[in-house]
Amino acid sequence: MKVPIADLHAQYLELETEILENIALVMKSGCFIDGENVQRLEEQIANECGAQFGVGVASGTDALVLSLRACRIGAGDEVITTPFTFGATTEAIALLGATPVYVDIDPCTFNLDVNQIEKAITSRTKAILPVDLFGQMVDRDALRDLAARYNLKIIVDAAQAIGAKRNGEKVAECADATTLSFYPTKNLGACGDAGMVLTNNPEIADTLRSLHVHGQSSYGYFEQIGYCSRLDTLQAVILMAKLPHLNKWNEARRKNAALYHCLLNGKSLTLPGCEQGNYHIYHQYTIRHPERDAIQEYLKERGIDSKLFYPMPMHLQKAYAFLGYKEGDFPEAEKAAKEVLSIPIVPELSEVQISYVAEQLCAYTDSRVNSAVPAA
Numbered sequence: 001m002k003v004p005i006a007d008l009h010a011q012y013l014e015l016e017t018e019i020l021e022n023i024a025l026v027m028k029s030g031c032f033i034d035g036e037n038v039q040r041l042e043e044q045i046a047n048e049c050g051a052q053f054g055v056g057v058a059s060g061t062d063a064l065v066l067s068l069r070a071c072r073i074g075a076g077d078e079v080i081t082t083p084f085t086f087g088a089t090t091e092a093i094a095l096l097g098a099t100p101v102y103v104d105i106d107p108c109t110f111n112l113d114v115n116q117i118e119k120a121i122t123s124r125t126k127a128i129l130p131v132d133l134f135g136q137m138v139d140r141d142a143l144r145d146l147a148a149r150y151n152l153k154i155i156v157d158a159a160q161a162i163g164a165k166r167n168g169e170k171v172a173e174c175a176d177a178t179t180l181s182f183y184p185t186k187n188l189g190a191c192g193d194a195g196m197v198l199t200n201n202p203e204i205a206d207t208l209r210s211l212h213v214h215g216q217s218s219y220g221y222f223e224q225i226g227y228c229s230r231l232d233t234l235q236a237v238i239l240m241a242k243l244p245h246l247n248k249w250n251e252a253r254r255k256n257a258a259l260y261h262c263l264l265n266g267k268s269l270t271l272p273g274c275e276q277g278n279y280h281i282y283h284q285y286t287i288r289h290p291e292r293d294a295i296q297e298y299l300k301e302r303g304i305d306s307k308l309f310y311p312m313p314m315h316l317q318k319a320y321a322f323l324g325y326k327e328g329d330f331p332e333a334e335k336a337a338k339e340v341l342s343i344p345i346v347p348e349l350s351e352v353q354i355s356y357v358a359e360q361l362c363a364y365t366d367s368r369v370n371s372a373v374p375a376a
């Protein structure tokens with residue numbers, strides 16, 4: 001049996017008719033940049049995520065850069081963030097000349113440990129940039145409390161969490177800016193690069209609308225140095241075809257996760273923790289084991305794909321050596337990087353495939369338990 005980590009072909013086949021019809025309409029219209037399709041997508045996604053405004057941009061990375069700019073973060077400012085994430089989060093901060101300041105993660109959820117944020121705040125701290133990692137929202141009450149007490153901006157990287165909720169709160173309700181990515185393998189994926197910023201602040205929305213078209217206030221009037229960062233109309237209509245299916249797909253991921261929980265419970269693997277009240281949408285299902293590399297190899301030999309999200313925390317990366325961190329600074333992030341393994345969870349997988357993955361994992365851990373028992 002083969003179990004892929006992503007199956008974009010199956011997702012395409014499910015929606016082939018709508019996607020091709022939408023593309024044909026755009027091709028005939030000749031309107032490839034902006035227009036009402038993009039506007040409609042912005043409105044629908046903002047609404048879906050609990051925000052008043054959405055601004056489509058060229059990628060999830062651009063969404064972060066533009067959000068930081070719109071929140072007036074720049075040289076000399078410190079931004080508190082997580083070392084355990086995809087590189088774009090730190091990159092966006094560094095590109096603007098601001099300094100990423102890391103706080104260790106909660107080993108159970110892999111999210112920024114909100115209890116450790118306060119001790120990292122200095123007079124230069126301007127913002128907190130947490131990531132809703134693997135599809136689980138960071139504690140919004142803690143963020144709101146810190147933002148209010150220290151007058152900080154909150155920018156949430158929700159690239160992996162479109163459709164997640166926490167105690168009924170949607171992903172974009174809390175922050176000054178919330179960023180999404182529509183990278184093809186995200187829970188809602190385009191056929192290329194695309195992203196969006198969501199906000200409830202009309203001033204930030206206006207600034208973003210200017211920044212993403214070269215800083216223009218209206219055509220030909222440049223009020224600030226901006227970017228060329230638009231969400232293509234073709235990508236917008238592809239996303240439009242997929243959006244009505246997002247909740248169903250997220251539910252299917254949750255069902256797969258529940259099956260894993262049930263089949264892998266009580267084994268020597270550590271299963272991903274879900275905090276009370278969180279509607280986790282399992283962008284990834286990430287298990288932990290000290291023999292992670294051996295398990296990955298074992299699964300590969302049995303036709304099962306898996307990936308390392310993430311193999312090295314940001315504070316130990318060559319590109320960010322100039323920040324001056326060293327091994328041992330964030331022990332939980334470092335330990336996670338050595339132990340994590342993301343296994344197939346996408347909605348297109350069958351119960352038979354998920355059961356097969358679980359069965360192979362159990363076969364591995366059972367064989368290790370037996371070999372660890374000393375002979376009588």
Ligand SMILES: *Cc1c(COP(=O)(O)O)cnc(C)c1O
Pocket residue numbers: 059060061062085086088089131157159160181182183193194195
């Ligand atoms: C995917 C991702 C991004 C970057 O999104 P792109 O659309 O690829 O630029 C940023 N942050 C996180 C956590 C992501 O998973």
